[in-house]
Amino acid sequence: xxxxLKNLESWKNLEKxxxxxxxxxxxxxxxxxxxxxxxxTLNKLGIYFDFSRHRINEKTLDLLLMLAEERxxxxxxxxxxxxxxxxxxxxxxxxxxxxxxxxGSEIFVDGKNIVPEVHDxxxxxSAFADKIRNGQWKGFSGKTIKxxxxxxxxxxxxxxxxxxxxxxxxxxxxxxxxxxxxxDGSDLAEAVNGIDAEETLFIVASKTFTTLETMTNANSxxxxxxxxLDDNEAVAKHFVALSTNAAEVSKFGIDTKNMFGxxxxxxxxxxxxxxxxxxxxxxxxPENYSQLLHGFHQMDEHFRKTPxxxxxxxxxxxxxxxxxxxxxAETQAxxxxxxxxxxxxxxxxxxxxxSNGKQTTLKGQKVDYQTGAIFWGEPGTNGQHSFYxxxxxxxxxxxxxFIGFKKSLNPxxxxxxxxxxxxxxxxxxxxxxxxxxxxxxxxVAPELIPHKVFDGNRPSSTFFLDVLTxxxxxxxxxxxxxxxxxxxxxxxxxxxxxxxxxxGKVLAKNIIHEIEDANxxxxxxxxxxxxxxxxxxxx
Ligand code: F6P
Numbered sequence: 123x124x125x126x127l128k129n130l131e132s133w134k135n136l137e138k139x140x141x142x143x144x145x146x147x148x149x150x151x152x153x154x155x156x157x158x159x160x161x162x163t164l165n166k167l168g169i170y171f172d173f174s175r176h177r178i179n180e181k182t183l184d185l186l187l188m189l190a191e192e193r194x195x196x197x198x199x200x201x202x203x204x205x206x207x208x209x210x211x212x213x214x215x216x217x218x219x220x221x222x223x224x225x226g227s228e229i230f231v232d233g234k235n236i237v238p239e240v241h242d243x244x245x246x247x248s249a250f251a252d253k254i255r256n257g258q259w260k261g262f263s264g265k266t267i268k269x270x271x272x273x274x275x276x277x278x279x280x281x282x283x284x285x286x287x288x289x290x291x292x293x294x295x296x297x298x299x300x301x302x303x304x305x306d307g308s309d310l311a312e313a314v315n316g317i318d319a320e321e322t323l324f325i326v327a328s329k330t331f332t333t334l335e336t337m338t339n340a341n342s343x344x345x346x347x348x349x350x351l352d353d354n355e356a357v358a359k360h361f362v363a364l365s366t367n368a369a370e371v372s373k374f375g376i377d378t379k380n381m382f383g384x385x386x387x388x389x390x391x392x393x394x395x396x397x398x399x400x401x402x403x404x405x406x407x408p409e410n411y412s413q414l415l416h417g418f419h420q421m422d423e424h425f426r427k428t429p430x431x432x433x434x435x436x437x438x439x440x441x442x443x444x445x446x447x448x449x450x451a452e453t454q455a456x457x458x459x460x461x462x463x464x465x466x467x468x469x470x471x472x473x474x475x476x477s478n479g480k481q482t483t484l485k486g487q488k489v490d491y492q493t494g495a496i497f498w499g500e501p502g503t504n505g506q507h508s509f510y511x512x513x514x515x516x517x518x519x520x521x522x523x524f525i526g527f528k529k530s531l532n533p534x535x536x537x538x539x540x541x542x543x544x545x546x547x548x549x550x551x552x553x554x555x556x557x558x559x560x561x562x563x564x565x566v567a568p569e570l571i572p573h574k575v576f577d578g579n580r581p582s583s584t585f586f587l588d589v590l591t592x593x594x595x596x597x598x599x600x601x602x603x604x605x606x607x608x609x610x611x612x613x614x615x616x617x618x619x620x621x622x623x624x625x626g627k628v629l630a631k632n633i634i635h636e637i638e639d640a641n642x643x644x645x646x647x648x649x650x651x652x653x654x655x656x657x658x659x660x661x
Contacts, residue, residue, distance in 0.1 A: 126483070126614060127489075127491055127612070127613070127614060128490065128491060130189065130192045130193075131188070131192065132185055132186075132188035132189040132191075132192050133189060135185050135188070136182075136185045136186070136189065136444075136448065137448070139181060139182060139185055140448045140449075143177065143178070143179065143181075143182060144177075144448075144449070146177065146179075147578065147579045148175055148176075148177060148553045148554065148578065148579050148581070149553070149554050149555075149578060149579070151177075151178075151179060152174075152553075152554075158174050159172065159174045161174070161180075162174035162176070162178070162183075164432060164434055164437065166424055166428070166432070166434055167420050167421065167424055167597055168587055168588055168594065168597070169434060169585055169586075169587055169594075169597060169598075169601070170584075170585070170586040170587070171434050171437070171438075171583065171584075171585055172583065172584040172586070173437060173438075173441060173583045175549055175552070175553040175581060175582050175583075175584075176441055176444075176521075176581045176582075176583070177444075177449070177579065177581055178441070178444065182444065183431070183437075183440075186440035186441075186443070186444060187430050187431055187440070189440070189443070189612060190430050190436060190439075190440060190608070190611075190612065191430070193611050193612050193614075194611070195430060195436065195608055195611050195612075196430065198611050199425060199426060199604075199607070199608070200426065202216050202217075202219070202607060203217075203219055203229075203422075203426050204229075204230075205217055205220075205229055205230055205231045205236075205387070208616075208618065209389070209616060209618035209619055210484055210616055211616055211619045211621070212386075212618070212619055214386055214387055214618070215231050215387040216387060216389065216392070216618050217229060217231065217236065217385075217387040217388065218388055218389065218392035218393070218395065218396075218603065219419075219422045219426075220236055220237060220240055220387075221240055221384075221388065221395040221396050221415075221418075222395050222415040222416070222418040222419040222422065222596070222600075223237050223240065223419065224419065225237070225241050231385075231387060236385070236387075239385075243382055243383060243384065243396075243397055244415075246382060247382055247397060247399075247400055247403050247408075248403065248408035248411075250362070250382075250400070250404075251400070251403040251404045251407065251408055251411075252408065254267055254270070254297070254323065254404050255294055255297070255404065255407060259323075260359070261319075261320045261321060261322070261323075261356075261359050261360060262320070262351050262353065262355065262356035262359040262360060263320045263351065265318070265320040265321050266321065267297075267321055267322070267323045268296070268297060268298055268317075268318075268321040268322075269297075269298045269299075269300065269317045269318075269321055269322040269323070270297060270298070270299050270300070270322075270323050270325065270401055270404055270405075271299075271300045271301070271302060271313050271314070271322060271323070271324050271325070271343070272299070272300070272301045272302070272325045272327055272401040273302045273303075273310075273324055273325065273326050273327065273336055273339045273340050273343060274301075274303060274325075274326070274327030274328055274336055274364075274398070275303040275304075275328075275333060275335045275336055276303075276333075276390050276391065276472060276476075277329070277389070277390030277391040277392070277393045277394070277398065277472060278327035278328050278329060278333075278336065278364070278390060278393070278398055279301060279303040279327070280391075280465070280468060280469045280472050281391075281393060281394025281398060281399070281402075281469060282301060282327065282394065282398060282399070282401045282402060283301045283303075283465050283469075284394075284465040284466055284468065284469035285394060285399065285402040285414070285595065286299050286301070286401060286402060286405050287462060287463075287464055287465045288462050288463055288465070288466065288590065288595050289402065289405065289406050289410070289414070289462070289590075289592055289595060290405075290462060291462065291531045291532075291590070292405075292406040292407075292410050292592060293405040293406055294404075294405060294406075294407070297404065297405065298317070299401060299405055300313040301313075301401075302339050302343075303335065303336075303339075304335065305334065305335040305338050305339065307342070309339070310339050310342055310343060310346075314343070314346055319346065319347050319350035319351060319360070320350070320351065322347070322360060323360055323361075323362065324340070324343045324344075324347070324360060324361050324362075325362055325363075325364060325400055325401055326340045326343075326361060326362070326363045326364070326365075326374070326376065327363075327364040327365075327398050327400075327401075328363075328364070328365055328367075329365060329366050329367075329384070329388070329390050329393065329398075330365075330366070330367055330370075331363070331365045331366075331367040331370035331371055331374070332367070332370060334627070334630070334631075337374075340361075340374065343361075344357060344361065344374075344375070347360045347361075354375070357375050357376065358376070358377050358380065361374075361375075361376050361380070362376065362380040362381065362382065362400070363376045363378075363380065363381040363382070364381075364382050364384070364396075364397040364398050364400055365381060365382075365383065365384075365397075366383060366384055366385060366386060366388075368381060368383070382397035382400055383397060384396035384397050384398070389618050390620075391472045391473050391476050391477065392473075392603060392618075394599065395414070395415055395418055395596075399411065399414075402414070406592060410592045411592065413591065413592040413593045413596075414592035414593065414595060414596045415596060416593055416596065417591075417592065417593030417594060417595065417596025417597040417600070418596035418597070418599065418600045419596075420593070420596075420597060421434075421435075421596065421597045421600035421601050421604070422600055422604075425600070425601075425604040434601055435600075435601050435602075435603075435604035435605040435607075435608060436604075436605075436608050438523075438583065438601070438602075438605040439604075439605045439606075439607075439608035439609045439612070440608070440612075441521070441581075441583065442454060442495060442521070442605065442609055443609060443612050443613075445495075445519065445521045445581065446492050446493075446494075446495050447491055447492055449519055450492070450519075451495065451518075451519045451520065451521055452495065452496055452518070453495055453496040453497070453498060453518075453520055454474075454495040454496070454497050454498075454520075454521055454522075454523070455497075455498055455499050455513065455520050455521070455522045455523065456470055456497060456498070456499035456522075456523045456525070457499050457500065457501065457502045457505055457522060457523070457524055457525070457545075457548075458499070458501050458502070458525040458526075459501065459502040459503070459524060459525065459526040459527075459541055459542065459544070459545040460501065460525065460526065460527050460590055461501055462531070462590055463501060463525065463590070464500075464501050466499075466525075466598075467497065467498060467499035467500060469599075470497050470499075470602055471497050471498065473602055473603065473606060474494060474495070474497045474602065474606055475494055475496065475497060476620050476623070477494070477606045477610065477617040477618070478493055478494030478495075478606060478609055478610055478613065478615060478617055479493070479494045479622060480493055480494070480610075480613075480615040480616065480617075480622075481493060481615075482615065483613075483614040483615060484614055484615065484616060485614075489613065489614070489615070491613070493609075493613045493615055494609070494613075499523075502524070502541070502544060502545055502548065503541065503544045506544065506548065510548065513552065513580065514551060514552065514576055514580070515576060515577075519580065519581075520580070521580075521581045521582065521583075522548075522549075522552065522580075522581070522582040522583070523582070523583050523585065524545050524548065524549055524582055524583065524584045524585065525585045525587075525598065526541075526542055526545045526584070526585070526586050526587075527586075527587050527588065527589050527590050527594075528542070528586065528587070528588050528589065529588060529589040530589075531589065531590060545584070546584075548582075549582045549584055551576060551578070552578065552580035552581070552582050553578055553579070553580065553581070553582065554578045555575070555576035555577050555578020555579065555580075556574070556575060556576040556578070557575065558571060558572075558575050561574045561575055585598070633650075633654060636654055637654065637657060637658060637661075640658055640661075
């Protein structure tokens with residue numbers, strides 16, 4: 123049992139304070155303070171972060187900030203930037219921030235400045251992206267590349283897909299991008315359906331280059347290319363690799379001069395600004411890509427240098443802890459009111475849940491408190507017509523992050539006004555609700571009144587930016603990355619390993635063998651044995 127967190131002075135004070143504030147309505151907090159919106163808003167880097175619709179007052183914030191101080195957040199954020207081996211179970215530094223460090227800066231790992239290598243890879247990526255974009259890179263038969271298929275899974279897929287969808291407006295529309303992740307053959311089959319192999323480039327993205335799904339898809343993609351081009355030499359023109367594992371890349375048959383490298387200090391879910399971003403760079407071009415990196419870097423610097431009270435990721439993280447550990451909220455919703463961000467919640471699921479879905483402290487004890495929340499969401503306004511009912515009137519408390527932009531990239535008549543009006547109305551309805559008296563005053567039949575009452579008091583943050591640009595996307599992603607790290611510091615867990623996904627992988631390997639060998643004896647539980655038998659008999 124780890125008693126550390128609960129024994130902190132700030133934690134005990136938060137517990138006491140929770141008793142005082144838990145029944146105070148957000149409405150009361152607003153009516154008692156005319157400056158509340160201003161008091162609980164940060165406006166930094168073009169992000170207007172309104173956190174006034176939360177169940178907090180000044181004292182809550184003071185105590186949460188004390189907690190961050192007691193947990194050493196000020197010092198420990200620097201440890202990450204300085205290359206400390208904070209991923210203690212894998213003995214690795216955690217330096218995704220170095221991937222967006224400007225040329226000329228210095229960051230040392232084991233005595234070596236890694237920034238020049240980062241820029242070498244960026245340079246190589248730019249040259250390659252330009253060759254694809256201007257048609258200089260030809261397929262084996264001399265045709266120009268028109269289709270780019272990224273094969274990867276987890277961090278080697280979700281970042282590229284999310285960024286491609288988010289920045290599609292800035293993308294080269296003469297190129298066709300597809301993303302294959304699932305080992306389900308339908309994913310690859312649909313991706314190559316109707317396209318010409320001679321015009322297709324596969325990007326095999328895998329940090330380890332051993333992931334079952336990715337290697338299975340990459341092998342089938344290679345067979346598909348060879349079935350059309352019938353020459354092993356074709357592989358060099360139609361495959362490139364993004365990886366840290368040169369040996370496996372060349373074993374696969376990809377020339378390592380067509381490999382874009384990265385390093386063990388980049389975690390999979392933190393890798394979208396490493397070579398894993400190659401598909402993004404090809405789509406939007408090196409110039410826009412460098413704006414994306416700049417946005418990331420701006421948020422990195424904000425997180426690194428800003429005092430905790432004015433620090434966006436820190437405040438977000440502390441609010442998350444407040445609901446998770448005191449109100450017992452199980453989930454955190456993210457609703458982008460920007461259709462291009464439709465894959466952003468899925469991206470955040472890996473970032474947040476693979477990072478903070480842990481129950482063991484850094485010293486190896488079991489926690490006696492809740493850790494990472496379940497992240498989920500969909501773009502507004504779509505979500506309003508499906509699950510928002512539960513968020514408004516259900517029995518669960520679900521803190522929400524609304525993300526909106528003042529300007530649309532596709533201004534069509536009143537669409538943007540309607541979109542933003544909806545986002546603002548949802549936050550208002552969640553916080554302030556509608557009372558019995560208000561419903562009655564509308565002349566609603568008495569028996570319907572209880573059904574039409576909204577309790578309100580449901581917390582939300584609003585992030586309001588100008589327009590979705592590559593730089594703004596970078597700021598938003600880095601903001602959540604740092605929020606995750608701060609929460610891991612509060613919960614005393616390692617946000618940078620993922621041992622929890624290993625057992626399933628090992629068991630799958632055993633079962634694959636048992637499926638392939640019909641004579642293999644089955645020594646699982648009776649449920650697994652029966653299911654394997656059922657599947658075997660269908661083959
Ligand atoms: O199984 C989980 C995981 O290791 C993720 O952390 C990672 O993003 C994904 O698999 C893919 O790994 P790789 O890039 O090595 O193929």
